[in-house]
Amino acid sequence: MKKMKYPHYMTLGRCKWLKEWYTTGEEIQIQISEFNPDILSFTYGDLFPTMRYKDGKPYREQIYTFHEIMKIIDEYGLPQAWNPDGDKGPERYIEVQVWDEEVLRKYL
Template sequence: MIPDVVTHNYDPARGPFMNICELPEIEAERILQEIRKSGLRSIKLDYLPRRRLTEDWLIRERRQKLGATKLERPIYFFLGDFADGKDASRSASIVMRLQDLPPETLTFTYPDSMASLPIATRDDHRAHRKPYHGHVFTLDEIRSVVAEFGLPDDRWKTEPALKYGRFIEVQIWDDRPLKDYLAAI
C-alpha cells in the first residue's frame, strides 16, 4: 500500500511549484549559487547539467507512458508526508492528497530521479542496483513496485546497498490541480 499523500517542499522566498530547468541557464545557475552560498544545502557544481539530463530522460519516458501532458517539465513531489523541515533550503511544504491528482498526470521514480538513472546506468553503482532503478512508473506501476519491494525506510542508514533509497519521487505533469489547491487554501 502506498501513502495517500504527496509532499512538495520549497523555498518560501521563491514560492511553490517551480522547476529550475524552466529557467535560462544563467538564471538557474544564479539561484543554485545563492543556495550554495547560504550553506543550507550542498549542491554540486555539475548539478544543473545532471538535472537537465535526468529531466530529459523523464520527459522521454513520460511521453511513452502518458503521451502529451499540460506541462513539458514536471513539478517534483515526494510520495508520503515529508513536511518535516529537514531541508533548510526548502523549509516550506505543501501536502496534498494523492487522490486529488489525476493519475494520467503522474509519474514516479524509485528512488528520486537524480539517483535512479545513474544507479541503473553507471558501473560504479552496480552494488546499489535494484530492478526498479532507471525506470519511470505510472501510478498503477508504482503500486506494484511497492507491493514487491516495499516502501523506502530507514534501512538506507544501515544497509549500504540501500543508501540511495530514501524516498519515492513523484513528477506531476499538470499544474491545474496544484493551482486549484492553492486557490482553495
C-alpha cells in the same frame, strides 16, 4: 497526457529528511486521488540517482505509472520507512513528477 514541458517534483508520502535538507523546508499534503493518474510519473528514489546508480536493483532506471509504482511499493516498501538515514543507498523517497498544475493551483 503530459501538459507541461517540465514537471513539478514532489514525493509520494512524507519525507522528513528532504524537508529538513532545505533550510526553509515546508510541505503540503495532497491526496493522490486528486490527480488524474495520466499526468503523474514516478521513480523509486530521486530521479537522477535512480537513473544513474548502477547497482543492479530491479527498480533502477525506470519511470513508473501510478499502478506500476504501487506494485513496486508492495514489493519493496517506501524508502522513507526502510532507508530514512540514506545508509542503505540513494533511495530516500519516491519521487512524483506532476505534469499538470491544475490540482497544484488549489494549494498555492
